[in-house]
Amino acid sequence: MLDLTKHPSLKYPLFGILYFAEGLTVALTGVVLVLFFIDKDIPISVTTLVGGIASVPWAIKFVFGPTVDFFGKYGRKIFIIIGGIIGAISIFTVAFIDPKTSIIPFTALLFIGRSGIILLDVSADAWAIQTTKITERGKVNAAMFTGLFAGTGIGGILLAFIATYYGFEWVFLTTSFLIFLSVVIALFFKEKKIDIQRKLIKPLLIKEFKKRNTQIVVLFGFVAAMNYGMLRYVIPEYMTNVLLLDKMQIGFLTLVYPISIVIGAIIGGIVADKWGRKKIMYITLLGLLISSALLVTADTWEKLGIIYAIVGFLTGTSTYSAMSALFMDVTNPKIGAAQYSFIASIANFGQVGIALISGSLLTILGYNRFFFYTAIIVGLSLLILYFVKETLNKNTR
Numbered sequence: 001m002l003d004l005t006k007h008p009s010l011k012y013p014l015f016g017i018l019y020f021a022e023g024l025t026v027a028l029t030g031v032v033l034v035l036f037f038i039d040k041d042i043p044i045s046v047t048t049l050v051g052g053i054a055s056v057p058w059a060i061k062f063v064f065g066p067t068v069d070f071f072g073k074y075g076r077k078i079f080i081i082i083g084g085i086i087g088a089i090s091i092f093t094v095a096f097i098d099p100k101t102s103i104i105p106f107t108a109l110l111f112i113g114r115s116g117i118i119l120l121d122v123s124a125d126a127w128a129i130q131t132t133k134i135t136e137r138g139k140v141n142a143a144m145f146t147g148l149f150a151g152t153g154i155g156g157i158l159l160a161f162i163a164t165y166y167g168f169e170w171v172f173l174t175t176s177f178l179i180f181l182s183v184v185i186a187l188f189f190k191e192k193k194i195d196i197q198r199k200l201i202k203p204l205l206i207k208e209f210k211k212r213n214t215q216i217v218v219l220f221g222f223v224a225a226m227n228y229g230m231l232r233y234v235i236p237e238y239m240t241n242v243l244l245l246d247k248m249q250i251g252f253l254t255l256v257y258p259i260s261i262v263i264g265a266i267i268g269g270i271v272a273d274k275w276g277r278k279k280i281m282y283i284t285l286l287g288l289l290i291s292s293a294l295l296v297t298a299d300t301w302e303k304l305g306i307i308y309a310i311v312g313f314l315t316g317t318s319t320y321s322a323m324s325a326l327f328m329d330v331t332n333p334k335i336g337a338a339q340y341s342f343i344a345s346i347a348n349f350g351q352v353g354i355a356l357i358s359g360s361l362l363t364i365l366g367y368n369r370f371f372f373y374t375a376i377i378v379g380l381s382l383l384i385l386y387f388v389k390e391t392l393n394k395n396t397r
Contacts, residue, residue, distance in 0.1 A: 015124055016144060018185070019115065019124065019147035020150055021120065021151060023258070025091070028091070028159065032160065033051050034051075034237055036163070040100045047233065048357070049231055052355050053107050053252045054387065055114060056113070056114075056352060058345075059348045061344050062338075065338040069336070070090050071179050074193070075262070076124070076126050077127070079120070083121075083123065084256060087113045087116035087118075091176040093109055096307060097168070122337050130333055136273065137328045138321055139273055141324040141325050144324075145320035150262060151233045151266070153254075157208075158174070159174065201338055202333060213330065213391075215332050217326060218343055220323075222290030223250050223376075223377065224285070224324065224347070226354045227351065229352060230358055231374060238291065239254075243246075257312040260308075260316065263313055264312065266277055266321075267317055269325070271322075272322040275286055281318045282319040288311065289375050293374075294307050306309065328340065
C-alpha cells in the first residue's frame with residue numbers, strides 16, 4: 001500500500017484522478033444534459049432547472065463535511081469509496097429513465113448521484129488539507145482541478161461522441177463505469193486517520209467562522225463563483241440555438257473551456273504558491289471581467305472558441321487554484337472536512353443558485369445583457385478581494 005508521507009508527490013495524481021470522477025458528472029449535467037433535453041424538445045428553462053437541482057449537492061457540502069469529520073476515526077478514504085459507488089449506481093440507473101415522461105425520478109436520481117460524488121469530493125478535500133503543506137496547496141488544487149476539468153473536457157467530447165453514434169442511454173452507462181474505475185485508486189493508498197472528539201467539532205467551527213477574514217473569504221468565494229454558474233448552461237445553449245452547431249461541434253468546442261481551465265489552474269497553482277493568492281487573483285479577475293464582457297461579440301464559432309478559451313484560462317488561474325488554496329489556508333485541519341465544506345458550499349451556492357435561474361435570466365435579458373452582467377459580477381468580486389488578508393507563510397504548514 002502506498003504511503004503519502006514517503007511518496008508525497010503521489011498526492012497530485014491521487015487527488016487528480018479522484019476529481020476526474022467529479023469532472024465526468026460535470027460534463028454529464030453541464031453539457032450532455034443540455035443536448036439530451038434539446039433532443040427531447042424540453043425547453044431551456046426546464047433544462048437549467050433540472051441541471052440546477054442536480055447540482056444542489058455542491059451547495060450543501062456542509063451536510064457531508066461534518067459527517068465525514070464526525071466519523072473521523074474511520075478515515076476519509078472509506079467515504080471516497082462509498083460516495084463513488086453511490087454516484088456510479090445512481091447514474092447507471094438514470095440510463096433507463098425517459099425524462100420526457102418521468103422528469104421527477106430522472107432528476108431525483110441525478111441528485112442522488114451528484115450527492116455521492118460530493119461525498120467523495122469533501123472527503124478528498126479533507127484528505128488533501130491533512131496531507132499538504134500550506135506552500136503546496138496551490139499545486140494540489142491545480143492537480144485536483146486538472147483532474148476535474150480533464151474529466152469535464154474528455155467527458156464532454158467522449159460523451160457527445162457516444163450520444164451521437166450510440167444513443168444517450170450509453171452516455172449514462174459509460175459515465176457510471178468510469179466513475180467506478182476512478183475511485184478504485186484510493187484503495188491503493190495508506191491513510192493516517194485523525195480522530196477528533198466529536199463534541200469539539202461545533203465549537204471549533206463557530207470559532208473559525210467568527211474570524212473576520214474567514215467571513216470575507218466566504219463572501220468573496222460566493223460572488224466569484226457566480227460567473228462560472230451563469231455561463232455553465234447558457235454557453236452550450238448559445239452554441240446550439242444561435243450558432244446552430246451540431247453535437248460533435250459542441251463537444252469539441254466545449255472541450256476548449258476545460259483544457260484552458262486546466263492550463264490556467266496549473267500555472268495559477270504554481271504562481272499562487274510562489275507569489276501569493278491575491279496578486280494572481282487581481283490580475284486574472286480583471287482579465288476575466290474583460291473577456292466575459294467580450295462574449296457579446298462572439299457571433300461566430302471561431303470568436304466564441306477564442307474568447308471562451310480565455311475565460312477558461314482566467315477562471316482556472318483564479319477560481320480553481322488561487323481561490324481554492326485561499327479556502328484551504330483559512331481552514332483548520334482538525335475540522336478540514338467540516339469547515340472547508342462549509343466554505344465551498346457557500347461558494348458553490350453562488351454558482352448553483354445563479355445557474356438554476358440562468359435560463360430564466362437569459363429569457364428576460366437576452367444574450368448581450370446576460371453576458372454583460374457576468375462581467376459585472378466579476379467586478380464585484382474584485383472589490384471584495386481587496387479586503388481579504390492572506391495567510392500564506394512559507395515557514396508554516
